[in-house]
Amino acid sequence: VAEEGGPCSLSKMAGADGDDSLYPIAVLIDELRNEDVQLRLNSIKKLSTIALALGVERTRTELLPFLTDTIYDEDEVLLALAEQLGNFTMLVGGPEYVHCLLPPLESLATVEETVVRDKAVESLRKISQEHSPVDLEVHFEPLVKRLASGDWFTSRTSACGLFSVCYPRVSSTVKAEIRQHFRTLCSDDTPMVRRAAASKLGEFAKVLELDYVKSDIISLFTALASDEQDSVRLLAVEACVSIATLLPQEDLETLVMPTLRQAAEDKSWRVRYMVADKFSELQKAVGPEITKNDLVPAFQNLLKDCEAEVRAAAANKVKEFCENLPEDNREQIIMTHILPCVKELVSDTNQHVKSALASVIMGLSTILGKDNTIEHLLPLFLAQLKDECPEVRLNIISNLDCVNEVIGIRQLSQSLLPAIVELAEDAKWRVRLAIIEYMPLLAGQLGVEFFDEKLNTLCMAWLIDHVYAIREAATCNLMKLVEKFGAEWAQNTIVPKVLGMANDPNYLHRMTTLFCINALSEACGQDITTKQMLPVVLKMSNDQVANVRFNVAKSLQKIGPVLDSNALQTEVKPVLEKLATDTDMDVKYFAQEAISVLALA
């Protein structure tokens, strides 16, 4: 009862409100008709404000007819209108009047521009839920029928998205009509309409009674799946997932599998790609028995497909497919059927295929266990670590944690090192950036000893990279390493080297020292910051390059909170005061900012 309070009082309020006359519809409509598109767009976006000013009755009798009649505008305006109308139920007086919104939305559902039409359909779907069952039959369903039998393909395309929302709530005679309309659209002679129907087939199947799924949907599915255009056939693959989920296991073999088998061997690579891309969903939908008998060979074929696109899509699914295999003979299936294909993909001619595989292959180790991993997978990992394409190597390195859990990283470390070193020195800075981001993870898994021995120098070398993004990432990396290995480690291995750069002839390197200090001070703690870092920062305040000096001010501001008040007053304050009188205006600015933030004034 409480819910009805809103709409009920809204209509009462609107009726009682006295200032309707303040806003003659003509003035408001002028706004919606303004010559300037941008102004028109602004007005449409505030359509709810206009409707509220008019009150529910005049919105119904004046505003909506105007909107319905004048729908010829820029698509951008129409898009905004289509969206607004989906939220208009209360503004026309609540659910009992919601059907007033149908005429303008119907027109919008027929325009050419796809985004406008889609939005109109979205709004129609939304307000369909606000119709009472009677209104749905009296107002909504006739609209769907009109759209479904429209002259131009646009309205028929839109109709496809509306069947499923009204079907469950109408009488059985109307249901029969809706099914008939959907059937007709599935064999429309415009491929655009068939595509729309195919893409809604799964959704429509879900609201149908099981008998009709078997009698109607299956034949439509079969027909769409053998359409002359591959763009239609591939959409049927998507529907296959929903349909298979709806049917009882014993019917799958006869009703779905022939079509699915055919799709997996379609002559168009786009259809095969779609099968590969939806493989995990298909696998779940058809269940373990069919997976064993049918999908395993189909998957093997996709992994060996002649088009790289298809192989890459299938390679992406290797882990998921294996994970979802029935446990009783999972290992056997993988070892005898999947692994041989995977081995071939490791040396594929296409780098996208290899890198797709590299992004999931490590996940197989948890499924196959320690012994199999060492015997069969490890050689593959090692091969991919030496791949010519950096993306492949990166994908392997980024997934090391899966292997670490199963066999420990030591097995890999000998091959890992050259791979990391090579990536660390790659000519492309994006590759270097990517490997830096894995450093903390690697450090954690390889341990401090290995790190100090082999990787520390790399981390330091990045600090003087000629690309700023790398230096920045290197700084951030140091902070994460300190968080991992502790302040003492930092004091012994990192801090001296960082502070040493303060005397570098290149001012960019001197600035890197400051950036590192900014990042490290907190992790290193008060003692190291005050005793080792602060003196260096203060000394740099005499640097001849202004950029260094104002970064000194910024650094002091940053590390101030870590320092004790004595150091702040006796050491930091004088330096900042001196910088605040610098000849360079930026130095002055940042010094003053630091003084006020640290409350030293």
Place this chain on the structure above:
Amino acid sequence: METTKLPPTSPSSPTTSFSVPSAEKVDGFPRRSMRRARQRRSHSSSQFRYQSSQVELTPLPLLKDAPVAELHDLFCKKLQQCCVLFDFLDCVADLKGKEIKRAALNELVESVATSRGVLIEPLYPEAIKMISVNIFRTLPPSENPEFDPEEDEPTLEASWPHLQLVYEFFLRFLESPDFQPSMAKRYVDQKFVLQLLELFDSEDPREREYLKTILHRVYGKLLGLRAYIRKQINNIFLRFIYETEHFNGVAELLEILGSIINGFALPLKAEHKQFLVRVLIPLHTAKSLSIFHAQLAYCVVQFMEKDATVTEYIIRGLLKYWPKTCTQKEVMFLGEIEEILDVIEPSQFIRVQEPLFKQIAACISSPHFQVAERALYFWNNEYILSLIEENCQVILPLVFATLYRVSKEHWNQTIVSLIYNVLKTFMEMNSKLFDDLTASYKVEKQKEMKRERERADLWRGLEEHQDRRMQMLTEAARNQRNLQERGERGDPPTPSSPQTAHSDQPEPKISGASSSSSGAGESAT
């Protein structure tokens, strides 16, 4: 012959102008040239996959040596021989077989082109079958997903040495004086044409060039297929415009349509007008317009020359899709408008001059000087100038304010001087009107500012009104609920929390739609 010896490293790299030495492409990004080298290797694989077992080809006697009685039989055998497909990705595989097929194709081409009486009925199905087997294939995925036809090298078809000859044969077949449409139409049917049209998506420009000529011949000779071809081209374009924005053969298809439009009967059928309004005009929205704009503009002008009454649809359509952010496209649109104005009928001009010159004024004030310049060039066109002069009373007031303002503000000196010329022309056309407009410029400007203020006031009022209304609604809803709660439980009245007020009534929905009222909920508590 370029096809007899295949270069061992890049089988599909042809000796034509399409291949660019990779050295020229070195631009500091080795990835691109690497990708190019790779893409040469992997085209046409989709086709070869379905050849299950390789047949060993044995050379047949030459057609020219064959006795007349055996000629047709031999011709047929050669056609069958040419149905065998070869793997061109592996450039050394079965060189002998490839050479036999190439020679056979050459012979077939020559025979169809030069000798009479070869094409007899039983050969039609064999010939069409040979053509279908060779050319119809699923085009492989583009090696470069962000392929830019203007910048990037197209991927070339690896099996071109054979494919070219098959296309050549098909073309000669269609052009042969012996060709009988009544026999061909049984084999060159709708399904055949549909597959032919799909091939226009080929990335290889040589293939599209052949397809263009062939489709044109098919359209010319097989009358029964015309409507179907037009409809399928429509579908391809609509898909291109509204679904994928990707199709390589748009320019070629438009070129064919240009000559088809030329042959339309008058008065134009509704189907053809619909094609203009719902397909050709929306094609202007495509991102890759520059690739096919010349052909598109040609089609549009063809329509106008056929039937002047479509002028208004065209101009209004172009104005609707006028580019908002892409200045290169804007320049193209202006170019097309000039082509249209060149042939426009004065009576039609009057119907569109108002919206058109508003847009031209907007272009003149574009900060991008090429756009402004292109629009101002209209005044150098004598025919357009005569149209402007005839309608000076209407046009000058539309553009005057812009010209006046831009002449004082534009950063580019060329534009400023062009505008001075235009102003001078107008002054000479109608000095009285010019003076009046100059005099009223300031007043108009002030009126405009006043209107602007009024608009702002109106919206402020509306928004305040909305806030008030929201408050009232929130209170009303709360009171009502309190009343009910009290009635149900017998509780004393308590202020409800804002959360419950939100969840129970429509207010948040509306306030969500307009940011100005988002405070309404809080202020009510």
